[in-house]
Amino acid sequence: MRLRRSGIAWAGVMALAGMGLGGCSSSEAPAGGEALLPPDIERPSADTCAALRPARWAAASGHGASGAALRVVAMQYKQEIRHVVDYAAFRTKMRCLMEEHAVPQMRAGLPMLVVFNEDAGLMTLATGTRGAPVRVLAGSPLGAPVGDSLPLGMLGALALLNVSYLPQILAYRARFPGVDARKQALLAATDTFVRAFSQTFSDIARDYRVYVVASNNQARYAASRDPLDLALFKDPDLGAVDEVYVATDARVTNTTYLWGPDEVDANAPSGEKNLLFRNEKVPLTDIETTVLGLDAGPSTGAAALANAAGYPLAGFRLGFATSLPAFQWGYDFGAAPPAGFAPCADVTVSYMPCMDTLGVDVVVQAEANPGRWATYQAGGWQPLEWMASTWRTVADPEVGFRYNITAHLVGNLLDLPFDGQTAITKRGGSAAPRHYVGNLEFEPGTDVAWYLAFQGDKREFVQLAPWVSDDAPRAQLAATAAALAPGSGDALENDYLETAVWADLVH
Structure with missing residues (x-):
């Protein structure tokens, strides 16, 4: 049912020796959360960050709570090709997201977890001279030659990257004979990913003294x-x-990382000392397996348990379900698990x-989420289907x-649109009732029957980001989604909302 879900985002940028951060200042008088920051970290100025905002932007909205043990900020980043021109460009943009959405929410004595998007490093494949042909493609009609109906632009970009990274591809093919050609550009870009993605988010966690989550499709690596x-x-x-950063094997996985503010392994390579x-990710989506040739995480045995068990933080245990895994339950909502149900026997199912x-x-x-948000899929209306993850997590008895x-993640990447509404949900929530766009309706025969429980306003939404338009009849919402999509030629094309939501978690 989740055949289109994969996630192909981008993020990252590294701290290069001697490379300044344009527009940064650490001497400005602190205000609010700024007073909690170390005085000597790289910080983009307010003017720099304002210039990097997309046309449709909103400040973070949030929900505080007494007795909070952890404050969470969930980013809704709009990807743009201008943010990956070089390493400094993306580093600056990611820090601007921190400055505009996370720093104002900092509170003394309350740890903060900042959650960035799935595949937050993939777009850095378009960094620098080697990525220039992809940046040109993305800005031309050939980036979406048939709109968003087929990922021809994405396939074209991978072909260009195979040329740009040919020396590294040949080197890795010699080291790892038989490597899947579909993922060879991702493997070849290991050094780029480390400098762009790993070092950027590792540094953010350390400098801003927060916990950071972000994801990328990359291999494990060592410094050489x-x-x-x-x-x-x-x-x-x-x-x-x-030094350079070299893949230690040929596996390329969609990996979600958690960094902390303090070093935990002095012997780890750069980007992982505070990991x-x-x-x-397991299971993978159709795009991830057929187009990118990614390797899935472990599905059975001790390795699968360790992968799914997560990490303890602030009295909670964080678990990571990167898109499709969050929809894998093994039984319908409202039904009891089947007889003999063994939830960890095969995590691709449950x-x-x-x-x-x-x-x-x-x-x-x-x-x-690759695809239009306000649209119909195999399960019916996609925002209604989405309740099977975000809302069901905290409502399933x-x-x-x-x-x-x-x-x-939001924003068009070549001919793939990415869209959704960022949310934080809570079991037993008593917030003002909220709903994803189009979810006040239910269409029997189109929407899956057991999705009826997902219809309507729900108090479990502690925070929910708005969409690009107010709620409306589904046909009108679908028309807006079509206007946003690649190649539409409409004034709304690629005009997605960048924002964030935050909330306090209590025990």
């Missing part, structure tokens, strides 16, 4: 100072570098009940999850 590796894997745009946990069995009480659902945090 071997002269041959330096010659093979160094970014040609960089001057002299002391607390990593989760490999990932969510397995996490519950392992003690997870906060589900982190980083999202990059067979599990005990306390919270769900879903941070959506």
